Amino acid sequence: MKRGKLLLLIAFAATISTTATAQLSAVRKIFSKTRDQRNEIILPKVNGYNIYKADLHLHTIYSDGDVTPSIRVSEAWADGLDIIAITDHMEYRRIERDMFQYMGNYIREDLRGEGKAVNTNVLNTSPDERGLLVDFNVGYNRAKAKADELGLMVIRGVEITRGKLGDYNAIFTTDNNKLYDPNLETTIRNARSQGAFIFHNHPQYRKNTKSTMPEHCEDFYAKGLIDGMELANNRSYYERLFNYCMEGGYTPFANSDAHNLIALRYPDAGKDYFRNMTLILAKNCDEKSIHKALKERRTIAYHANMLIGREDLLADLFRASVSVEIVGETSKVLKVKVTNHSSLPYSLRWEGKREGAVYGLSATVLNVRKGTKELIITPTNMFYGKGKSPKVAFKLN
Secondary structure: OHHHHHHHHHHHHHHHHHOHHHHHHHHHHHHHHHOOOOOOOOOOOEOOEEEEEEEEEEOOOOOOOOOOHHHHHHHHHHOOOOEEEEOOEOOEOHHHHHHHHHOHHHOOHHHOOOOOOOOOEOOOOOOOOOOOOOOOOHHHHHHHHHHHHHOOEEEEEEEEEOHHHOEEEEEOOOOHHHOOOOOHHHHHHHHHHOOOEEEEOOOOOOOOOOOOOOOOOHHHHHOOOOOEEEEEEOOEEOHHHHHHHHHHOOEEEEEOOEOOOHHHHOOOEOOOEOOOEEEEEEOOOOHHHHHHHHHOOOEEEEEOOEEEEOHHHHHHHHHHHEEEEEEEEOOOEEEEEEEEOOOOOEEEEEOOOEEEEEOOOOEEEEEEEOOOOEEEEEEOOEEOEOOEOOOEEEEOO
């Protein structure tokens, strides 16, 4: 019998070898196409708004990132995003020092700064009289040129960083070259004077932060200089600030803060989870509509299949994402099919303690007490505060 199986395998291998060239050609054709594939993230309309997927905290070689702006655009397109913001640091530009050495012979001797790049690290000190010499709009311009080819939206932005005083993203700026001032508050006000939206980056980035109040920046919040909060950054999220953000009326964000390749930061994104995203509910994907949505707090922060936002938006998203129907019954139980029409997975609780899940673009069947007219489901991976998940009612006919 073993000899017979072996002969069959040999015959099968011989058959394969006769068509190897054709098969290899087909495989090459398939893989040549995958470089141009986009992982679409299917989301419903909510209250008449489209949901746009955004990463509004990204770095490139124009500060301390390891990739070009065009790579950031290509990554975002492949990952199913609609919007990105290039938010390179003004005060810290690590790559510039290397490039200065590489291109030293191109630069006038009086600008060489004794053979070193000047004022590329002014996180905790003021720059000298030469000031910040580079063009802070270049990263945005390069990204936009690539984004226009792919149909993505790029928002002009910058990260304002001052060591212990915190990190802040200014997006929807008009000219990044007119923002910097040695005083942090003045820099933020310069950005706001351009109509920028300001959100606080990784507000509990330092592990020793114990307060529910963002560290070192109480005065900025009190003065109304902060519009939003990054509740998730890279692989971290800040549960202690959920209530502070929601109760204070700040717009929630989740972003990657990527410096190296997104594929290294989120190696399995698109399989069991997606990269960090800020979901923006807006009429259109243009600057006016997106800016208005941020101002009106129409965002949901997505991080590792966790969704954080206003209670009403979370409930409306879940209601728009799923449908329920009775598909069977026994003497005591209704069989209720829950179909998820979105790409986002949901963990479920119903009837107080029963728990389950429905994955993206999938369905599951729940056992519900017979006679139930209204099924109340709590999507337990949605949060409008620390430990607070919305309850959504569905009529059972």
